[in-house]
Each structure stands twice: as C-alpha cells, then as structure tokens.
Amino acid sequence: MDDPIKAGLAAGWKHIDGSTLASSQTIETDVLIVGTGAGGGVTADLLSGAGLRVVLIEEGPLRSSSDFKMRESDAYPELYQESAARKTADKAINILQGRCVGGSTTVNWTSSFRTPPAVFDFWQSRFGLRQLSAASMSSWFAVMEHKLWVRPWDTPPNANNRVLAAGAEKLGFEVGSIKRNVKGCWNLGYCGMGCPTNAKQSMLVTTIPAALDRGATLYTRLRAERLRVDGNRVSALDCVALQSDGIHPSGRRLHFRARHFVIAGGAIGSPALLMRSSVPDPYRLLGKRTFLHPVVISSALMDDRVDAYAGAPQSIYSDHFLQQAPIDGPLGFKLETPPLHPVLYATTLQGYGEAHARLMREFTRVNVILALLRDGFNPESRGGQVRLGSGGLPVLDYPLGDVIWEAARRALLAMAEIQFAAGARWVTPVHEMAPGYASWGEAKKGIAELPLKPLLCRVVSAHVMGGCGMADAPHRGVVDHRGRHFWLDNLSVHDGSVFPTSLGANPQLSIYGLVARNASLLAAELTGKPVPAIP
Amino acid sequence: MIFGRRQFIQTGLAGSLLLSCSGWLNAAGQRRLSDGEREMLGAVVNAMLEGVLPQPSVQRRQLVALTVDGVATAVAGLSVASQKEIGELFGLLVIAPGRMLIAGVGKPWREASVADVGEFLQSWRVSRLSLLQGAYGALHDLTFGAWYGRPDSWEAIAYPGPPRGYF
Numbered sequence: 001m002d003d004p005i006k007a008g009l010a011a012g013w014k015h016i017d018g019s020t021l022a023s024s025q026t027i028e029t030d031v032l033i034v035g036t037g038a039g040g041g042v043t044a045d046l047l048s049g050a051g052l053r054v055v056l057i058e059e060g061p062l063r064s065s066s067d068f069k070m071r072e073s074d075a076y077p078e079l080y081q082e083s084a085a086r087k088t089a090d091k092a093i094n095i096l097q098g099r100c101v102g103g104s105t106t107v108n109w110t111s112s113f114r115t116p117p118a119v120f121d122f123w124q125s126r127f128g129l130r131q132l133s134a135a136s137m138s139s140w141f142a143v144m145e146h147k148l149w150v151r152p153w154d155t156p157p158n159a160n161n162r163v164l165a166a167g168a169e170k171l172g173f174e175v176g177s178i179k180r181n182v183k184g185c186w187n188l189g190y191c192g193m194g195c196p197t198n199a200k201q202s203m204l205v206t207t208i209p210a211a212l213d214r215g216a217t218l219y220t221r222l223r224a225e226r227l228r229v230d231g232n233r234v235s236a237l238d239c240v241a242l243q244s245d246g247i248h249p250s251g252r253r254l255h256f257r258a259r260h261f262v263i264a265g266g267a268i269g270s271p272a273l274l275m276r277s278s279v280p281d282p283y284r285l286l287g288k289r290t291f292l293h294p295v296v297i298s299s300a301l302m303d304d305r306v307d308a309y310a311g312a313p314q315s316i317y318s319d320h321f322l323q324q325a326p327i328d329g330p331l332g333f334k335l336e337t338p339p340l341h342p343v344l345y346a347t348t349l350q351g352y353g354e355a356h357a358r359l360m361r362e363f364t365r366v367n368v369i370l371a372l373l374r375d376g377f378n379p380e381s382r383g384g385q386v387r388l389g390s391g392g393l394p395v396l397d398y399p400l401g402d403v404i405w406e407a408a409r410r411a412l413l414a415m416a417e418i419q420f421a422a423g424a425r426w427v428t429p430v431h432e433m434a435p436g437y438a439s440w441g442e443a444k445k446g447i448a449e450l451p452l453k454p455l456l457c458r459v460v461s462a463h464v465m466g467g468c469g470m471a472d473a474p475h476r477g478v479v480d481h482r483g484r485h486f487w488l489d490n491l492s493v494h495d496g497s498v499f500p501t502s503l504g505a506n507p508q509l510s511i512y513g514l515v516a517r518n519a520s521l522l523a524a525e526l527t528g529k530p531v532p533a534i535p
Numbered sequence: 536m537i538f539g540r541r542q543f544i545q546t547g548l549a550g551s552l553l554l555s556c557s558g559w560l561n562a563a564g565q566r567r568l569s570d571g572e573r574e575m576l577g578a579v580v581n582a583m584l585e586g587v588l589p590q591p592s593v594q595r596r597q598l599v600a601l602t603v604d605g606v607a608t609a610v611a612g613l614s615v616a617s618q619k620e621i622g623e624l625f626g627l628l629v630i631a632p633g634r635m636l637i638a639g640v641g642k643p644w645r646e647a648s649v650a651d652v653g654e655f656l657q658s659w660r661v662s663r664l665s666l667l668q669g670a671y672g673a674l675h676d677l678t679f680g681a682w683y684g685r686p687d688s689w690e691a692i693a694y695p696g697p698p699r700g701y702f
Contacts (some may be wrong), residue, residue, distance in 0.1 A: 356679070
C-alpha cells in the first residue's frame with residue numbers, strides 16, 4: 001500500500017514535529033492556520049493555491065496509512081482528543097473528536113450531507129445570515145463534493161445498517177442512503193481508526209498534501225496558546241511545543257507573525273483559544289451555544305451474525321423523526337448506525353461483571369442504532385458552554401435538561417421499535433438501569449418508565465459545533481457570514497464552531513462547503529484578485 | 536458494605552471534601568502507579584471482569600495485572616487535567632478512610648472479594664452523587680478499554696480482529 005504522506009515527506013514537504021524542536025523561534029508567514037481538520041485543510045489548500053505563504057499548526061501528530069493498523073489500542077491514543085475519552089465537565093457525555101493531522105476527517109465515518117435547507121432558513125431568520133442559503137451554497141458544496149469524491153455509495157449496506165433499513169421500512173419510516181467521501185473504498189469498516197487504504201478522502205490525503213506540495217509548512221505537536229492583540233489586529237500567535245507524548249509541554253515555544261490568522265481548532269479548541277487570548281467579546285458570546293448532537297444508543301440482539309465491525313460503518317440513515325415537528329419544536333433526531341469494535345462497544349455498554357460479559361459474548365450478533373438529537377433550535381435547547389479550566393485547557397459544560405431527555409425518550413422508543421420490527425429478539429437502551437426487553441410491548445412500557453438522567457442514560461457525541469457562532473451583527477454572533485471576527489480585522493474562524501445551531505446532519509460537508517466559500521473570499525482579499533465567480 | 540445506603544449518601548459531602556484533600560497526594564503529574572493503586576485497581580478489575588476472567592488462579596492474577604498495566608497506559612493518554620482527576624480518584628480509593636467511608640469496602644483491597652467490590656461498584660453506578668457516578672464511569676471505561684484492547688480477549692467474543700494479509 002502506497003503511503004502518500006511518507007512519499008511527500010521524502011520529496012521534501014516542510015513538516016516540523018514540535019516535539020523535536022531544539023530551541024524557541026519566531027516565524028513569519030502570510031497566513032497562519034490553527035488546526036488541520038475540515039476547516040484548516042480546506043483553507044490551507046485554497047490560500048496556498050492563491051499564492052499565499054501558509055503555515056499550519058496542529059496539536060496532534062502526523063500519522064498516515066502505514067501507521068493505521070486498525071487497532072483501537074493504537075488509534076484512540078494517537079488520533080483522538082483524550083484517547084477518544086474526552087468528556088463534558090460532568091462526565092455525562094463522551095465526545096469523539098480527532099486530534100491528528102486531518103483532525104476529525106482522519107477518523108470520521110465518511111458520512112456526507114449538505115447543510116439541510118431548513119437549517120439555512122433558520123439561520124436567516126434568527127441570525128440574519130441572509131447570504132447563506134441552500135441555493136447560494138450549492139456551488140460550494142458541489143465543488144467540495146467533486147474534490148473529495150462525495151458520491152452515492154453503491155455497495156450494499158452491511159448487516160448493521162440493513163437492520164435500520166429493514167426495521168424502518170417495515171414501520172413506514174423513510175430511509176435514505178448516505179453519500180460517502182471515498183475513492184476505491186475496500187469496505188473494511190475501520191474508518192474510525194484512520195483509513196489504511198487511503199480511500200477516505202480526508203484532509204490528510206487531499207487538501208493538506210496539496211498545500212504542502214505548494215510549499216506550505218506544517219507544524220505538529222504544537223499547541224496554539226495565545227493570540228497577541230494589538231489594537232484591532234492580531235499581531236502574533238504564541239505556541240507551546242509538546243513532548244512526544246502529545247500531552248506535556250516540552251518547554252520550547254514558537255512565536256508566529258502573520259498578515260492574517262485563521263482559527264480552525266474545532267468547536268471546543270477555537271473558542272478556548274480566543275478566550276485565552278482575551279479577544280474582545282463585549283456581548284459575552286464566546287464559547288456559548290456549543291452544540292453536540294447528543295446521541296442516545298439502542299443495542300439489539302439479532303438471530304444471525306451482524307458483524308457490525310465490518311463494512312462501511314454508516315450507509316443508511318432516517319430523517320423521519322426530524323420531520324415530525326417544526327424545527328424549533330420538540331427536538332427531532334436523525335437515526336444512523338455506528339461501527340462496533342470491541343473497545344468502543346465494551347466501554348459504551350452499561351454494567352460490569354457477568355451481566356456485561358454476557359452481552360459481550362453476543363458481540364457479533366449485536367446491532368446498534370444511534371439517534372442524534374438536533375440541538376440548538378428549540379428555545380430551551382441552548383447547548384453548552386466552553387470555559388477555561390486548569391492550565392487554560394478547555395472544559396465544556398453541557399447541561400442535559402428536560403428538552404433533551406424528552407427527545408431522548410422518544411428516540412429510545414423509536415429505535416427499539418425499529419429493531420424489533422427488523423427481527424431483534426432482545427433490545428436494550430444503553431442505560432445503567434435498563435434491564436433489556438424481549439418484545440416491543442415490553443420495551444414500550446419499560447422505556448416509558450426509565451429514569452432519564454445524566455450518567456444513567458449513556459450520551460455520546462461525535463459532532464461538536466458552535467461556540468464562535470456567526471450572525472449579521474456583533475450582539476448576536478462572534479463572526480460574520482464570512483467567518484470574519486467582528487472586532488479584529490485580520491482574524492477569521494473557519495470551522496464548525498461558527499455554526500449558530502447544530503445541523504441535524506453529520507457536519508463535515510457543511511464545514512467543507514462554508515469554508516471553501518470563506519477561504520475563497522479571504523484569498524481574493526489578501527491577494528487583491530477578483531472574488532471567484534461562484535457566489 | 537459496612538454502611539447502610541442512607542449513611543452512605545450522607546458520607547457523600549465528606550467524600551467530596553476528602554476527594555479534594557487527597558488531590559495534593561497526587562499533584563505530581565506523570566508517574567507510575569503506586570503499589571497501593573495497583574492493589575486497588577487489581578480489585579476493581581477483578582470484579583469488573585467477573586464472567587470474563589477464568590476461575591481464581593495464577594492465570595487470573597496475571598490477566599488482572601496485565602489489565603492494570605493497560606489502565607496505567609490509558610491514563611497516561613489523557614490530558615493533564617484528566618490525569619489529575621484520575622489521580623485524585625485513585626488517591627482517594629487507596630487511603631483506608633476513602634476505601635471504607637466512600638467506597639464502603641471494609642477490607643483492604645487485596646482481601647476484598649468480587650462481591651465486596653461489586654457492591655461498591657453498584658453503589659457508585661447508581662449513586663445520587665454525580666461525582667461518584669462519574670468515577671464509576673471512569674473505572675468502567677478504563678477497565679473495559681484495557682481488557683478489550685488486547686487481541687487475546689477477542690476470541691471470547693468471536694471478533695476475528697482486523698483484516699490481515701492485504702497490506
């Protein structure tokens with residue numbers, strides 16, 4: 001298997017592993033980009049393509065296909081924030097978020113959805129974002145879909161996804177097929193541990209190599225600590241180099257000067273960096289309205305092998321329950337499936353001892369369905385708040401209130417009904433007090449009575465959004481529709497943190513499209529060339 | 536458990552205080568597990584993995600020790616802040632007052648039975664104190680992560696492991 005990253009490095013790409021720095025330094029560039037995920041990658045590609053000198057900063061390591069051994073024990077510590085165990089402050093929500101070159105795009109499950117039109121409508125009416133609509137963004141999505149091979153996935157869904165399809169269809173709930181950003185996918189099922197065949201068209205193998213080919217410089221194991229603000233401009237960024245463990249500072253510091261600074265550290269990292277830098281925030285909006293698509297989980301035992309570790313992890317979805325009420329009514333939810341690997345499943349599953357062991361022995365016959373709750377639209381659903389904890393590291397408070405639990409109960413019921421309709425012989429919500437149910441009738445009664453509370457009902461998230469929300473005016477948002485900071489002229493935010501609500505869909509393509517637009521506008525401004533013809 | 540449920544809940548506030556006091560014992564950052572921590576984690580792992588581990592034997596003790604090593608490795612992969620929190624939790628559980636008052640385990644960890652430790656785990660799992668529930672969650676995730684991350688554990692769940700031979 002070719003490794004395009006190893007080949008690029010051999011051909012002279014400029015990559016500096018911060019853990020190997022022997023001394024502190026000051027570096028000048030045109031544009032400094034913090035983060036190498038969906039936002040940072042697309043920005044680096046477009047700005048370097050416009051002839052600008054670009055430097056990328058990444059806190060995680062550079063790893064590539066020859067490192068991706070499809071083992072959870074290697075992949076989680078190497079590629080994820082907190083070894084895939086990042087949590088909200090009260091530990092009630094576990095957050096899967098990438099921390100490596102390519103960010104979450106290196107470890108996501110490839111599901112690609114455009115921003116739903118209803119979401120743009122909501123942003124227009126509530127946040128004054130009249131420039132953004134399904135129509136005006138259509139070309140940008142099309143550009144990125146083409147570039148990243150976002151296509152319908154023609155291979156039949158794996159058995160885990162077939163359970164969702166079969167159960168939903170039997171009950172008359174509409175399902176759809178998920179488009180995926182893959183090229184020559186082997187259908188292995190290990191997307192979450194880094195694609196070993198380079199089929200996934202993540203930032204790691206597309207935009208970042210393109211930028212490095214054009215002479216961009218990539219620093220890894222480097223933590224962006226603080227922006228230096230001088231009047232209405234950012235003058236510099238101070239970074240601390242990490243040791244090779246990726247956790248402890250090495251004592252070396254790098255100081256970057258640039259014409260323009262783009263923050264793309266994800267919806268926890270970006271607001272935290274702006275907070276540490278004490279950038280102007282007169283309306284106290286920074287870090288607020290952080291959304292997670294809180295996910296509740298239903299596990300079913302099927303008669304035949306499901307082998308949910310094998311095959312494309314997500315190929316079927318249902319939006320039926322997003323469409324049952326107005327977007328700002330009781331929370332709707334999207335149904336999808338996760339891949340099941342031993343560590344991910346065993347740590348998520350409730351209980352211990354013999355009860356846990358019994359469920360694990362059925363590992364290959366388990367189907368799991370996820371419900372992603374669409375937070376941020378109902379007036380009671382205001383999301384979480386990023387704040388700074390010890391050492392200036394971010395902490396996310398996300399209160400799980402009644403509006404979430406009301407939807408969680410409907411979601412657990414819907415998933416159990418679907419699983420029984422698909423032939424499950426036993427279903428349990430992932431909940432510390434759920435005994436498991438042998439029929440839909442039993443489940444309906446049992447789930448209706450389950451106490452839904454933090455830390456009893458398992459809640460996870462793989463989609464962090466918001467915290468630097470965009471709007472038409474500084475009293476409603478941190479940045480404008482172009483991602484430009486309202487108070488600092490040469491500062492942009494290019495990642496999922498600019499979304500003023502969640503999306504009700506997996507976010508990668510929403511970030512690619514919006515950032516392609518905003519990076520193109522920025523490139524035109526910085527180079528003095530005309531803005532691109534597409535809107 | 537040496538206390539009734541009501542007493543146990545009442546000790547909660549004291550427990551929070553104890554937890555914050557025990558923090559200084561473990562403020563040193565990156566470090567190896569102490570003997571006391573290994574004993575405590577050994578007892579936790581031994582109970583969490585009941586039903587998975589073989590009957591009491593030398594082999595069982597070796598597998599427990601291996602899993603405790605895995606827990607130590609997993610903790611080292613967390614952020615400085617999380618490592619400090621985990622250090623506080625471990626520090627609380629290894630001191631006798633913490634073990635007895637907060638965990639409700641009367642015997643020293645190396646003498647505690649699966650049933651003794653199971654009662655402690657269950658009481659934290661459904662505790663009204665989110666601090667203890669969260670701590671149970673940490674012990675749960677660390678134990679099962681360490682166990683099922685090892686290829687030797689996969690045969691029992693019929694997981695064939697990642698595809699081989701293609702690369």
